Amino acid sequence: MNQQREKFSSRLGFILISAGCAIGLGNVWKFPYVTGKYGGAAFVLIYILFLVLLGIPILVTELSVGRASQRSVAMSMDVLEQKGTKWHYFKYFAMAGNYLLMMFYTTVAGWMLYYFIQMASGGFGGLDQDGVANIFGSMLENPALMAGFMIEVVLIGFGICSRGLQKGVEKITKVMMVLLLLLMVVLAVRSAVLEGGEEGLRFYLTPDFSALKENGILEVLFAALGQAFFTLSIGMGAIAIFGSYIDRSRSLTGEAVFITLLDTSVALMSGLIIFPACFAYGINPGAGPSLIFITLPNVFNAMPGGRLWGSLFFLFMCFAALSTVIAVFQNIISFGTDLTNASRKKVVFINLVAIILLSLPCVLGFNLLSGIQPLGAGSTVLDFEDFIVSNNILPLGSVVYVLFCSMKMGWGWDNFMAEANSGKGLRFPKSIRFYIQWILPLVVLFVFVMGYKSLFF
Ligand code: PFF
Ligand code: NA
Secondary structure: OOOOOOOOOOHHHHHHHHHHHHOOHHHHHHHHHHHHHOOOHHHHHHHHHHHHHHHHHHHHHHHHHHHHHOOOOOOHHHHHOOOOOOHHHHHHHHHHHHHHHHHHHHHHHHHHHHHHHHHHOOOOOOOOHHHHHHHHHHHHOOHHHHHHHHHHHHHHHHHHHOOOHHHHHHHHHHHHHHHHHHHHHHHHHHHHOOOOOHHHHHHHHOOOOHHHHHHOHHHHHHHHHHHHHHHHOOOOOOOHHHHOOOOOOEOHHHHHHHHHHHHHHHHHHHHHHHHHHHHHOOOOOOOHHHHHHHHHHHHHHOOOOHHHHHHHHHHHHHHHHHHHHHHHHHHHHHHHHHHOOOOHHHHHHHHHHHHHHHHHHHHHOOOOOOOOOOOOOOOOHHHHHHHHHHHHHHHHHHHHHHHHHHOOOOOOHHHHHHHHOOOEOOOOOHHHHHHHHHHHHHHHHHHHHHHHHHHHO
């Protein structure tokens, strides 16, 4: 079966590519609009708290399962579980999550690609706020245009995957992550000094806890939980697969902290770019999924050399989105090759077609199917699919990973600790077993149940 598993060529390669799976649309597209919707700085504080208290330990458990089993989520629990237990059924839940994520992620990645081309060809030149918003609006009204870009994303993603891990994925991801990080610093500085932007910095950086009351604290907690898990890619085996590609020279806690730091700095920086610009151009920070697309072109228009900077920005965003898409495709391909006898080629082809078809409802949800508003007035298919993944599959899947690693009837605490701690670097503290096994899962389940109550009842 997996006699000769590919390995990453370097530690930097591993870190950057795992960060590549974590860093994506969640940081630059979703983080700003969720933060905008839930009131700014107070939300950001809760989000960071969840990252540290819940996200990092979960990330360690998931990486450990991947590294110890040397398998993707398709087979990892089969290899590690106690004889006679049923943990391995988790793969179907995880698999559903991977597909559902791609069902809307490819569409938004397609928006980035469209914006790159618009920007590079000067399509935003000289437009004011309304002109920019119109470009986004007409894109949403055009199913063929959006489907075209979505399909391109799927083709490029599978194209890179089929070139293999080191040649394709690692090389490309490494370069683009570094460039993205540098570019974001430049843009954050530029946006922070926009005239009229101070109000935005205040919104983003000075916590106003009355904003929590306005939205209902339980709903805010639920949203922050979803966003924290989404941004780290935890709960459905997407990051575990990277654990299976590395050797035991480094402890996994150190790696998890590093990935979280990289991911968080990109998210926080994109807030620094977006919020001053929102206030400078009179755009409502609660605008939802359109937020960065109606805000950013204005920033570039007002900047010397803005067309070049803007093109670079959207190009790198395409890369960031693609590196996440590639990671999830790797997972999806290994479901296929590990669970059936089909050749890799055949699995790639079937999934390529399947994901294009499965992504159509999200595309059509903005035009032909806009009458379908599953989460209440004004909501879209995208919102619904995102909700199922971020607020259901990821929290529940994360609880499964944590219990699997801490319970005797799972993989077991001692095995988990030995795996997490083998190699140089930060140790996973022994003393927090009770926290990991009981408190952490209960906190996640509490926020989940109360979040549902506040949203629907
Ligand atoms: N972490 C990715 C992002 O921030 O864009 C999204 C994601 C990838 C979520 C993989 C979940 C996952 F399994
Ligand atoms: Na992320």
